[in-house]
Amino acid sequence: METLHRLNIGVHVLFGTLALLVGLVPLLTAKGNTAHQRFGRWFIGLTTVVLATAVLGLAVFNFRPFLTVIVLLSVYQAYSGFRALRTRSTGPTLSDGLFSGVFLLGGLAFLALLPHIQLVWSPVVMYSTLGTLITMTIYDLSRFSWQQQWRRGAWLYEHIWKMTSAYAALLSAFTGTVLAAYKPYSQFMPSLLCSGLALAFMFSAYRKRRHLVRLLA
Structure with missing residues (x-):
């Protein structure tokens, strides 16, 4: 269980960090262009993983x-x-x-x-x-x-x-x-x-x- 907990934390931190980095692109680029739209969708996907790992960690491991x-x-x-x-x-x-x-x-x-x-x-x-x-x-x-x-x-x-x-x-x-x-x-x-x-x-x-x-x- 401890190994799974550490793995979940690792995935959560990794995808949270990626979300922060990827999110800078739609935040700082011209609104509506291709990069803005593509990185915006990636930000949503990464944030979803952050949510899933957070829910798992909060519900199973450490609320x-x-x-x-x-x-x-x-x-x-x-x-x-x-x-x-x-x-x-x-x-x-x-x-x-x-x-x-x-x-x-x-x-x-x-x-x-x-x-x-x-x-x-x-x-x-x-x-x-x-x-x-x-x-x-x-x-x-x-x-x-x-x-x-x-x-x-x-x-x-x-x-x-x-x-x-x-x-x-x-x-x-x-x-x-x-x-x-x-x-x-x-x-x-x-x-x-x-x-x-x-x-x-x-x-x-x-x-x-x-x-x-x-x-x-």
Whole structure:
């Protein structure tokens, strides 16, 4: 069992590191080009393996609630951000709604359990991460009531925010674990920095759309 545990940790660390490296390409290259799309899909695949090994480790070997929350948020935002791109012309589907509902219930259940769990990370980090997950799922469920507006352009900003935030969550898990002596700053600083980067990307996309509208007017 110990050998399997070490193997699982090795795979988790390897694919997590690869996800962080691969994720830099869609993060920093021109949005929409071939490299952006290809590396974005690879990032999703690597993140899925990170989730699978995390779930296996948490359920079978060593339950660590702080990593569970981070992994839940990262995977949800990565998949949801990917789906925003895939459903930009049709709007969210029933499967998207079910996916959001499952993660919403999971987030609420974890929130109810937190007072009874010994927290290794700062409670502020834990509650804010869960709050972000719950808020995001509620937002995603609300899209069914304003699909037309969402298809007109909100999907793009959502895709940018979620994919950048997914990368931030993985980075926070990495720095929070490796740089444990600098907690809580090593836990939330990556999220703050990536949030600023996401806002810059969204503003740039907004300016390009405005410019295109003026040219077509």
